[in-house]
Amino acid sequence: MSLFKYESELREPLVRGDKTYAQITEDIVRPIETKPTKLWYIGFFISLALLLFGVVSVTVEVIYGTGQWNLNKTVGWGWDITNFVWWVGIGHAGTLISAILLLFRQGWRTAVNRAAEAMTIFAVMCAGQFPIWHMGRVWLAFYTLPYPNTRGPLWPNFDSPLLWDVFAISTYLTVSLLFWYTGLIPDLATVRDRAKTKLRKLFYGITAFGWTGSTKHWQRNEALALVLAGLSTPLVLSVHTIVSFDFATSVIPGWHTTIFPPYFVAGAVFSGFAMVQTLLIIVRKVMNLQDYITIGHIEAMNKVIVLTGSIVGVAYLTELFMAWYSANKYEGYAFFYSRANLFSPYGWSYWGMMFCNVVSPQLFWSRKLRRNIWFTFFMSVIVNVGMWFERFVIIVTSIYRDYLPSSWSVYYSPTIWEIGFYLGTFGLFFTCFFLFAKYFPVIAIAEIKAIVKTSGDNHKLDVNHVEAIEPEKFIHEYAHH
Numbered sequence: 273m274s275l276f277k278y279e280s281e282l283r284e285p286l287v288r289g290d291k292t293y294a295q296i297t298e299d300i301v302r303p304i305e306t307k308p309t310k311l312w313y314i315g316f317f318i319s320l321a322l323l324l325f326g327v328v329s330v331t332v333e334v335i336y337g338t339g340q341w342n343l344n345k346t347v348g349w350g351w352d353i354t355n356f357v358w359w360v361g362i363g364h365a366g367t368l369i370s371a372i373l374l375l376f377r378q379g380w381r382t383a384v385n386r387a388a389e390a391m392t393i394f395a396v397m398c399a400g401q402f403p404i405w406h407m408g409r410v411w412l413a414f415y416t417l418p419y420p421n422t423r424g425p426l427w428p429n430f431d432s433p434l435l436w437d438v439f440a441i442s443t444y445l446t447v448s449l450l451f452w453y454t455g456l457i458p459d460l461a462t463v464r465d466r467a468k469t470k471l472r473k474l475f476y477g478i479t480a481f482g483w484t485g486s487t488k489h490w491q492r493n494e495a496l497a498l499v500l501a502g503l504s505t506p507l508v509l510s511v512h513t514i515v516s517f518d519f520a521t522s523v524i525p526g527w528h529t530t531i532f533p534p535y536f537v538a539g540a541v542f543s544g545f546a547m548v549q550t551l552l553i554i555v556r557k558v559m560n561l562q563d564y565i566t567i568g569h570i571e572a573m574n575k576v577i578v579l580t581g582s583i584v585g586v587a588y589l590t591e592l593f594m595a596w597y598s599a600n601k602y603e604g605y606a607f608f609y610s611r612a613n614l615f616s617p618y619g620w621s622y623w624g625m626m627f628c629n630v631v632s633p634q635l636f637w638s639r640k641l642r643r644n645i646w647f648t649f650f651m652s653v654i655v656n657v658g659m660w661f662e663r664f665v666i667i668v669t670s671i672y673r674d675y676l677p678s679s680w681s682v683y684y685s686p687t688i689w690e691i692g693f694y695l696g697t698f699g700l701f702f703t704c705f706f707l708f709a710k711y712f713p714v715i716a717i718a719e720i721k722a723i724v725k726t727s728g729d730n731h732k733l734d735v736n737h738v739e740a741i742e743p744e745k746f747i748h749e750y751a752h753h
Contacts, residue, residue, distance in 0.1 A: 286379055286727040288563040293721050296564075300715050301463055303559050308710055311558055319702035326696010329689045330405055338408045342687045346674045351690040352406045353518075354663045358543070359399035359697065360441070360515050361536075361659060364508055365544025366392025367448055370455075371504035374497065379727055380572050382719040383564045387555060388548045389452040390712075394704040395547075396445045398697035403434055405693070440514040444507050451500040454493065457483050458718040512540045519666065526606035526670030529594070535587035539659060542580035542629070545573050546655035551705065553649045555714055564715050567643050574642040577655065581633030584662075588630060602675070610669040617683055618669045621661050628658020 287296075308316075333340050343350055366388035373381035404413050416438040461483035464476035483489055516536035519527040549570065556565040595607035611622040632654055636642050673680050708714075 283727075284566070284568045286383065286566065286568065287720060287724050288566055291563065291724055293724075296720055296724065297462060297466075297717055299561070299563070300713050300717050300720070301466060303709070304463060304711060304713065305466070305468075309558070312706060312710065316703065316706045319699050319706060322695050322699030323703055324696075324699070325692050326694075326699055329692030329696055330401075332689050333405060333693070334410055338406065340687060340689045342685060342690065344684065345679055346671050347668060347684045348671070349406070349667055350684060351686045351694060352402050354660070354667050355694050355697065356399050356402035356406075357515055357518075357663045357667075358660050359395050359402070360512060361540035361543045361663075362547050362656070363392045363395035363399065363444075363448075363544065364512060364537075364540035365548050366390070366395075367444075367451070367504045367508050368541055368544065369548065370451060371501040371508065374501045375505065379723050380569055382723055383566070383569050383715055384548060384552055384573070385719075386452075386455065386712075386716045387552055387709075387714050388544075389448065389455070390705065390708045391544075391547060391551060392448045393445065393452060394701045394708075396441060396448065397704070398701050400441055400445070401697065402693075403437060434518065436514045436517060440511045444511045447500060447504050447507055451497070451504055454496050454500060455716055455719075456712065457481055457493065458485065458490075459713045459716060461485065462717055463713065508541075509537055512536045524670055525600070525602040526610070526666065529591060531587055531590055531594075535584065538580050538583040538587065539629075539662060542577060542584055543656055543659035545576050545580070546652040546659075549573055549577075549648055549652035550656070553645060553652070555709060559709070559714065561715060564720060567645075570645070570648055571639075571642045574636045574648060574651075577651075578633050578636040581629060581655070585630035588626065605673075606670055610673060611665060616669075618665070618672070621665050622669065625658050625661035625665050628654050629662060632658075 291299075341350060341352065366385075369381050369388040370385045373385070404410055407413060416435055457480055460476050461480040464473060464480045467473040467476055513533040513536065516532035520529055520532040522528060552565050553570070556562050592607055592612065595603040610616055610618065613619050614623060632651060635647075636651070641647050668684055672684055
């Protein structure tokens with residue numbers, strides 16, 4: 273029995289069941305080594321169909337221009353930028369779970385960080401497409417790259433917030449990809465050593481980078497993980513702050529708001545954790561990983577959801593207060609007529625946002641509901657619907673009525689090609705996630721093994737039967753160590 277315990281005896285175990293190291297490897301690697309289930313095939317082909325629909329929608333837009341989208345004189349962004357901001361927000365929880373919780377030594381991150389990191393990468397891949405296709409002349413996308421200024425007046429505007437997005441998102445994707453892959457290397461070596469076919473040995477052998485599990489390899493791996501965590505943590509805060517500057521640096525009523533940076537970051541974490549819940553609840557059931565993704569993990573993430581949901585609620589109320597307190601009639605019109613008025617053209621989206629993002633998460637103050645799987649799954653979907661409403665409200669309700677009544681737009685609604693583009697990004701996201709779940713360990717095997725001796729079900733001490741050790745006996749038996 274180990275004398276020194278790093279885990280409180282009062283906390284529930286992070287790994288259920290009497291697990292040995294061999295059983296942990298077997299449980300997590302089994303889905304990779306066996307044939308996919310029927311459910312996997314059904315989900316994968318539905319995702320491919322959505323992806324194909326998205327490809328067709330983008331092709332139509334490239335051939336005929338952004339006129340295929342229902343944009344008009346005042347609504348120049350519409351669904352395109354709404355979905356861009358939504359996907360960027362989805363991608364934030366992965367790095368938060370991995371990096372910030374690693375730096376704070378939170379043991380419960382070990383079962384959920386791998387899937388969350390993968391979700392980050394796939395969500396950023398989806399988000400990055402929207403500004404590119406929105407350019408219309410996509411063959412001029414290289415204008416956003418930092419090449420030498422030799423083109424005279426054709427050089428792009430460095431003051432544009434959309435150019436900031438290019439730098440922020442490309443940096444975020446690079447660091448997130450490195451962080452995800454660094455954690456994967458020890459597990460890829462495990463799969464390599466168990467592989468029975470030459471092709472699998474070759475694939476996992478190349479991707480494992482010659483990992484042997486030596487002390488030097490572990491030392492370098494852990495040092496690199498800490499460095500990347502230190503880089504990723506400010507990136508989580510900066511990337512969505514920069515996305516918020518797309519709006520906050522303008523003079524349009526409803527956008528010109530100093531609260532946007534922290535409010536966007538809180539909303540991103542809020543929606544990101546909800547998407548992690550949606551994915552992990554399905555994964556733990558389909559892959560039979562209930563012993564590793566426990567009710568305790570789900571409850572911990574629900575606590576983060578109720579916290580960030582409350583922060584977002586305070587931000588909404590602050591916006592309303594400032595619109596009233598400033599006595600600016602344009603701000604008042606944007607908030608009290610265009611948004612909060614239930615009978616305005618888009619009043620339904622504002623009140624849908626308030627219900628989904630502010631009211632419904634408060635139910636998680638109940639411990640019974642926080643630990644209910646079906647209720648959590650339902651709420652995770654509701655939260656992401658609400659966060660999409662939030663982006664729609666910010667963008668469309670602020671610009672569909674201009675300063676001049678003569679330029680007021682008709683009611684904006686998306687075309688089939690805008691909807692198809694959005695559904696196509698879902699197809700890309702879930703196609704990538706299905707492939708990831710089939711060919712890579714969804715849970716970090718090495719990290720689970722690292723905590724099983726302190727947080728496993730069978731290693732928790734019975735505090736009522738722990739014998740006190742006399743100091744003299746301790747010195748005699750353990751001093752030589």
